[in-house]
Amino acid sequence: MAGKTVLLYPCPELGHINPMVQIAKALVRRGASVTLAVADPPDKGAVLADVIAGVAAACSSIGVRLLPIPSREDKAYSHPVMWIVDAVRLANPALRELMRSLPAVDALVVDMFCIDALDIATELAVPAYVFYPSAAGDLVIYLQVPYVASSAPSSFKDMGDTVLKFSGVPPVRALDMPDTMEDRERDVGRARIQHCSRMPEARGILVNSFEWLEARALEAIRGGHCLPTGRSAPEIYCVGPLVDGGKIGESGGRYECLEWLDSQPKQSVVFLCFGSRGTFSMAQLSEMARGIEDSGHRFLWAVRNPPGHRSKLAEVDLEPLLPEGFLERTKGRGLVLKNWAPQSEVLQHGAVGAFVTHCGWNSSLEAIMSGVPMVCWPLYAEQRLNKVHLVEEIKVGVVVEGYDGELVKADELEAKVRLVMESEEGKRLRERSATAKVMAADAVKDGGSSDLALAEFLNNLGTK
Template identity: 30%
Template sequence: MASKHIVMFPLMAQGHIIPFLALAKLIEQRNPGYTITIVNTPLNIQNIRTSLPPNSNILLKELPFRSSDHGLPPNTENADSLPPREISKLVRASETLQPHFEHFISDIIQKDGHPPLCIIADVFVAWTVGIAKKLGIFHVTFTTCGACGTAAYMSLYLHLPHRHTDSSEIRLPGFPEAFRLHRSQMPEYLRGADGTEPWATFVRKSTLLSLQSSAMMCNPVEDVELLGLQALRNITGLHVLAIGPLFPLEARTPYQRNGKKPGIQLEACLEWLDSHLPRSVVYISFGSQNTISASQMMELARGLEESSKPFLWLIRPPAGFDLNEDFRDEWLPEGFEARMRKNREGLLVRKWAPQLEILSHESTGAFLSHCGWNSSLESLSRGVPMIGWPLAADQFYNSKMLDEELGVCVELARGSEDNIEHTHVERLVRLVLDEEKGKEMKEKAIKLAEMIRAAVKEEGDEKGSSLRVLDDFIRGMAEASLDSRD
């Protein structure tokens, strides 16, 4: 009998756990009778538990972890609670979970009499591939990023091409000859990397391990990310499965982000959006782990006010401060929030916002974003054009792809050190909402939304590309597993 047990292991970060959980729910929905176990550290498992529907059969497994053993604050198990410079410590500390994870898998084999069907592991916990090979289990690397972002990240760390040229334009192995990355589109910590730094060593090792997987899953749609998927296949040599988008496509579908409570009630948020004209509001968010500098925040606020366009801004403390502390009025122009509230020109939300519902609302006309992949895909699926401000990691490559390949984004700034002026903010906001280029971006975004929806559409025997790819892969693994036991 073929195994029907799938073990999933996301990185300890919200932007990774969310798509892993969505994938687990999708597999469970489409494969009744399968057992799915999500593995992580205790505090993350507690948060995941609050996000499971009452009727879910998804199992959760805690692996012991003590953050203070790794130079981290006590009870720190998620990247969201750490400043950027500390996140690499947490990610590298995941390697200490190896013996606990292997013991767990061995227990499954002893109990069931055969190995799990497969292990689906985050690209940053690629050390799981060694355990899978040792115990005879299919191993699938899941990158929660887009294909272009993942391919660029891997190419940079595998080859360090910026070390071999003085040019500001860098060619990336695995990409077409004409594709170039500007040095300013590389995260600051990577521009000076020579491959010997702890983080560079870890990423390179993880990338090389992931190349030993049986396959790779990623979260875009095949027809949307053609260039990125081809580059990723060139670089990895793996069977790459595009299975996105991994979130609800219907407006106002319940979608809880692992215990995160919005800083505003959904009803109040929708009531504010209802009071504005269609395609008139700018939504601003830099994700759960990113923020901009205090001076940039001031200029952004001034530019938004001078644009006279309504905006909804998810605000967090600026760079150098704890993202979880209370927001201070001093970080914005004097009297800014009161003026915006009085005229209903701007709504400032603390901590967290119901992003999918905001992007789904007809009044939302643009998304000023860090271009994290989850946020980018959510925006595209709603047909909302973007104003890009990449801050870290794959965000720079996503912004480039959204702008140059898809034509749905204009870039405002790069990084938290970039100098911006309020006049530039005002100009780009007006460009996207009022000018002809903005209308063209909107038309392209709507077409992409249709393609994204088609990928997960199902009518009778007809299935979208992402559903078909996922179903075929699960069935193929089950058949191969059965053959290996005959």
């Protein structure tokens, strides 16, 4: 039987394109013909431009088609997410023309932000699926959000510590909901709730997680607990963990920081890294430096310029960003990197014993696959929800208090680092993380739950 033809349509954002590339590679390994259609805004930033260029260079087995959209130079947006929403809306006509030009498309797989492309799939009679790149626990919440939000007395932003209860996940404070959903009266709030409400229209949802990791959340969806009575959920395919082994387009050379880790004792190093957009104020960087120094533990720390800094990304000057004498006092015990670290490779290194992270799902999965417990410091998007799942449900991390305020204090970071690295609770976290590592490997191996789910997805294409 001829292989299936699948068209993937990611959101034009680093954390969404990377996992979509990984699922593309997984589908190609199974004999599918895959095309990645990426919105190509003329006003894209340097990071997105590098990612788009890197995808084409790194994925010779995958067709990459850029979808041009009109210039929007004079248009202002109330929230950065609305820039993305507008980009994919403007790219939809080019997507329609692409789909018409292809000989056959067995499935269109869209990112949640590209949900309006479901209309194009219906118009062209192509089965449509959603790829959800984050936690199944987030998906559970998002499926229920349209109904919870409509019955709430006010917007989430006005509810503070009020506990929201969703089927299948631990209780969530209203202030831990994504900022895009805080106010259902804002354009961004309306857009995100509309995205959530349309997901069940898809024929199925592919999730970047695995059965063992989030069994309760998955049961809530499949058991019909996330949608109103009479409305059935789409088929759920858990196909993760799908993570990028390094920066897209990055050469596979040996990094100096890995050589530094080679000389450190096993599980002795605390790794601090906060994703492509994780930046902190000067005051917060100072508290972080004091906390990690006072902990007494070895560390590897990727530092970026503070928000609004005039310097380009490559021009990080560490001396004025960190407390006076910090680099000299911690020389040998710690290593500070400018801007970026080869995160996946670092987490896989045996010298790393803890990961201070923003809880982006790609980063969280890399830690889980490496068996490294996390100190959770969520910053934006769905990261506060991920923190809830990682700490309270999956039990592979602890949270720093104060992340939702002005500053996380030095003694708080010190305490949580010591907890993970020194205490009995930290030992339990390491044991749980080691189990999660084994189960993640089992999920993606031949015959594992995620491997079988991907096969089932392909087998179901073309059936009613």
